[in-house]
Amino acid sequence: MNRWEGLDEFVAVAETGQFSAAAERLAVSSSHVSRQIARLEECLQTRLFYRTTRKVVLTEAGQTFLQHCQRLIDAREEALRAISDLGSEPKGLLRMTCAVAYGERFIVPLVNQFMARYPLLRVEIELTNRPLDLIHEGLDLAIRLGRLQDSRLVATRLAPREMYLCASPVYLERYGRPHSLSELTHHNCLIGSTDHWAFQQDGRELSLRVQGNWRCNSGQAVLDAALRGFGLCQLPDYYVLEHLRSGALVSLLEQHRPPNTAVWALYPQQRHLSPKVRQLVDELKAGLAQLPEYRA
Missing domain, CATH: 3.40.190.10 (Periplasmic binding protein-like II)
Structure with a gap:
């Protein structure tokens, strides 16, 4: 007996609870399903179902076997889909x-x-x-x-x-450069979508609530305000790297930059x-x- 033979019939009977329903699902005759189950039980030397006049119920061995068979069939179908999709165009x-x-x-x-x-x-x-x-x-x-x-x-x-804490040279010349997280309370912070900024200290992540006189839930708007010297900002790399390279912004407290x-x-x-x-x-x-x- 082929090792795959009977597995589809077994799973279909187990999931539908009836030989006739399983046969309908697989588009075969009920006698074919019955023969395959009998051959499978003979091959395994164990009973997989308790049969009554109205339905069939899995034995303990059948329940264990079903879990493995379902995974095998899923893996088989996945393998077939993977190969058929290799040349498939997205649609x-x-x-x-x-x-x-x-x-x-x-x-x-x-x-x-x-x-x-x-x-x-x-x-x-x-x-x-x-x-x-x-x-x-x-x-x-x-x-x-x-x-x-x-x-x-x-x-x-x-x-x-990666997140950067930044300010313009104009702002820093006017208000000074923060050298510790505690000094952020003395600075005007430009708040975007959240007033909790992420940092790390002594290997631990921490969140600090900041305050300021400006807020907008747009990163581009925060950037514009920072470039104009309104205050400190914390923004992702793709907003600020260009301006850090040009000198329009200065990176601050780099030792406290949050984990990437x-x-x-x-x-x-x-x-x-x-x-x-x-x-x-x-x-x-x-x-x-x-x-x-x-x-x-």
């Missing part, structure tokens, strides 16, 4: 989400570049700073920044993301990704690495 609908500013500046142009090569692909992008539930919202992909929270999702690192976070692609847990998601994730990772903000 159909792909729904994704990303934060507004980062999406507009980096992600959407790369997605548009990807779509130009695959005309059979349709994309819906929701740019929002509210973290959406991928499973509940039926989304295929999310681009998230910083630290991850949802353990139900699979994450692929797309790019680094990242830009992530997240998708629901599944062993086999569809070609459209897998190839777009690869495209985003390669595309971000080529941008001047990241090459620097």
Whole structure:
């Protein structure tokens, strides 16, 4: 007896509870299912089902065998899909989400570049700073920044993301340069989406609440205010590296810079990704690495 023979019939009977229902699912006769189960039990030298006139019930051995068979069948189907998808062109609908500013500046142009090569692909992008539930919202992909929270999702690192505390030379000349975290209370802090800034001290991460006379939930707006000398800012690398190199901004308290976070692609847990998601994730990772903000 072939070692795969009878496994599909066994799983179908176990999941439907009836030989006739299993036969209907597999598009074969009930007698065929019955013969395959009998041969499988004979091969294993154990009873897999208790049979009654109305239904069949798994034995203890059958319950154990079912768990292994389901994994085997899933793995077999996954292997077949993986091979068939090798040459598949991305197509159909792909729904994704990303934060507004980062999406507009980096992600959407790369997605548009990807779509130009695959005309059979349709994309819906929701740019929002509210973290959406991928499973509940039926989304295929999310681009998230910083630290991850949802353990139900699979994450692929797309790019680094490092936070910088900065100020313009004009501000520092007027108000002085902070030399410790405690001195931040004496400075005007330009607040973006949160008034809690991340740092590290003595190998520990910590969050400090800051205060200031200016607030806007836009990184670009925070950057503009910092360049004008309004106060200190804490922004990701892709906002400030250009201005740090030119001298328009000065990096501060570098010994307290928070541990490096990242830009992530997240998708629901599944062993086999569809070609459209897998190839777009690869495209985003390669595309971000080529941008001047990241090459620097």
